[in-house]
Amino acid sequence: MRFNLTRGVVLTIYAVIILVPLAVVFFGSFKTTPELFDSPFGLPSSISFDNYDTVLNEQNLSQAFLNSVLVTCSSVALTLFIGSLAAYATARIPGWPGWLIFGFLVLGMTVPAQANMIPQYALFNQLGLLDSRIGLVIINVVVGLPVAVFILGGFMKTLPREAYEASSLDGAGPLRTYWSIVLPMSKPSLAATAIFLFVIQWNDLLYPLLFISSDSKKTIPLALLDFQGQFLTDYPLLFTGVVIASLPMAITYVLLQRYFVAGITAGAVKG
Template sequence: MRRFVLGVYALLIVVPLVVIVGGSFKTTPELFASPFGLPKSPTLDNYTTVLAKQDMLGVLGNSLFVVSISVPVTLLLGSLVAFAVARLPRWPSRILFAIFAAGLAVPAQAVMIPQYVQFERLGLRNSLTGLILVNIVVTLPVAVFILAGFMRTLPAELYEAAELDGAGPWASYRRIAVPVSYPSLAATAIFLIVMHWNDLLYPLLFIDDPDKRTLPLALLDFQGEYLTEYPLLFTGVVVASLPMVLAYAFLQRHFVAGITAGAVKG
């Protein structure tokens, strides 16, 4: 039974992947004639159109800029809060953790109007800086939730030994908590990269300038009211997915260790 369930799950993953990747090398007539088949006459015209005519490289640069700043800052702030949660006394630790955990329970749609008004007043709407700030705020509870679960499992003796050597809180964080937490930081980084890279809601809300579009927002251009250019859309999806695939390939050896760390109380 388990093999059957895993087989069905594998099909649900592989079939759309084959259709999208194969469709990016097909013309529109060939795609509709044989959506699940391999390309009979593979063409790179779709990639040329997407990269050249749709300014996908500029859009890709915007997404890379947003992610390359949002993820490290979120990791830094999240690890600092998680360290505080792990090292503070019992009740202050619980209160601090509950404040950030509450952020996971608030739907993003519930605060969009106040965010929009506030960003408009601050002059941050329609700017990549504003998009970076909102990404950090929205995903910081996720980072705290994951990292705190790991840092709570670190033996107190590590910090006590550092304190005997004269290390203060900042030195303990920098020399003990961060190096030991590399697997958890890598796993959190993957989650954050995926969340920031695929985010459509906030760019759609805050960005009006075509030169400041991110990848998910640019992919909407291939979908019209009456006609959708599926080969170009599939090509855009492939191009947009490549950085995430590379990021996972680079960090995957830490991924399993990171997501399981902290699952069992030490």
């Protein structure tokens, strides 16, 4: 009884810590700057979408939003495709060679992104990929692949061997088995990986800041920096941009939460 009470108190405090800043940002997006500083925790005196109109039209955040959608969705789709193929290959290779290849593929997770910035910039400069959305997609795929292989490979190694053997007896080749057997069984793990990659790549500021210089190709995290000046920050507009930037992540999680919960628990016990 005492344990349940303590847990309830801790969870309540944690929920308040999370919800209060979210409420301040959300309601602050409907306020003016004087109203926000006068009553940061209060409700707005009136519901006005002037800040959203300013952010989307005058501040050109709509273009940054479109850039983020194109770059992130393309990056996640390519990473899942390539990562699932690599994970499937390591899962099908028996014994230590499969684990050795798996370990080599996920080795990239141990290298900090900052350690590769200078050689990556020099390489992309030589290839003419600076200040381009394609360059961002490529770097996102390269950085996200070790994570995708780690999550998907760990799950695919728990799939029963009988499924592979039954598919082979039916005359299916490796690619047919991958498409018809492995991918449908891996939906929870694919959804969990997709959400994880989407959040990381949607919020990424390092690589857009390093590679993008044109205003028309900025992503949302990079565009939000324009709301912060050296001596003055327009917090209502900044909060509005944060709300808009957070919507795709919230919608993605709501749509895939059933698979996400199953994905993070899949593989805990080998089937």
